[in-house]
Amino acid sequence: MKYLIIFLFSLLASLNMNAQTAAASAASSATIGNFWTSNGNVYESENLRAVHSLSAEETGGRWKGFNFNSIPSDASIVGIEVDVEGYISSTAPETFLTISVFDYNSGSYPQYNKTGTQSTAESTITYGSNSDLWGCSSWTVSEIKSYFEVGLFGMSEAKTEPVWYVDYIEVTVYYTTGVPVNNIANWKGMNTLSKASCSYINRISN
Numbered sequence: 001m002k003y004l005i006i007f008l009f010s011l012l013a014s015l016n017m018n019a020q021t022a023a024a025s026a027a028s029s030a031t032i033g034n035f036w037t038s039n040g041n042v043y044e045s046e047n048l049r050a051v052h053s054l055s056a057e058e059t060g061g062r063w064k065g066f067n068f069n070s071i072p073s074d075a076s077i078v079g080i081e082v083d084v085e086g087y088i089s090s091t092a093p094e095t096f097l098t099i100s101v102f103d104y105n106s107g108s109y110p111q112y113n114k115t116g117t118q119s120t121a122e123s124t125i126t127y128g129s130n131s132d133l134w135g136c137s138s139w140t141v142s143e144i145k146s147y148f149e150v151g152l153f154g155m156s157e158a159k160t161e162p163v164w165y166v167d168y169i170e171v172t173v174y175y176t177t178g179v180p181v182n183n184i185a186n187w188k189g190m191n192t193l194s195k196a197s198c199s200y201i202n203r204i205s206n
């Protein structure tokens with residue numbers, strides 16, 4: 001029994017269980033129809049900012065061109081974090097911000113949202129975590145590499161509508177390699193794992 005236990009621990013170690021790695025990237029392009037002005041200013045944190053004057057109608061924009069080429073093709077995506085560095089001209093009531101991630105794949109446009117917040121002093125707000133898939137049960141590496149987008153949207157019914165300034169957007173994707181401990185029992189069935197259905201809404205416009 002002793003040797004069996006040693007063997008099993010060695011096997012677990014060799015499988016590199018739970019080794020979580022992070023890949024971070026900024027966007028490198030904006031989608032057509034982006035309502036933000038100077039939208040290329042979110043590519044670097046250098047105090048040059050994209051600007052969005054909110055209105056009573058929800059508008060915003062999306063960014064893409066993230067570089068996650070370092071993620072191995074057989075990795076398991078376990079978390080997505082979006083860091084937004086910026087500020088807003090006022091925290092007027094009836095103002096709503098939304099941070100979204102998109103999987104723009106195969107013509108569909110699944111979008112996963114979080115309620116945004118921003119103070120009048122420039123700061124970095126973190127959305128998601130190393131274990132948050134934003135309501136989607138799974139993301140494939142291909143979706144992350146080829147179809148991932150981030151959106152920032154906002155609206156305000158305040159008399160004086162705020163202006164939202166964003167200096168930098170950085171996305172960190174967390175992934176594991178090897179066989180997760182909780183999948184050992186499903187070892188023979190791993191090839192049958194597939195993307196489960198996700199709840200999402202389709203956004204038609206920016």
Ligand SMILES: [Ca+2]
Binds near residue numbers: 041042045048050167
């Ligand atoms: Ca910037």
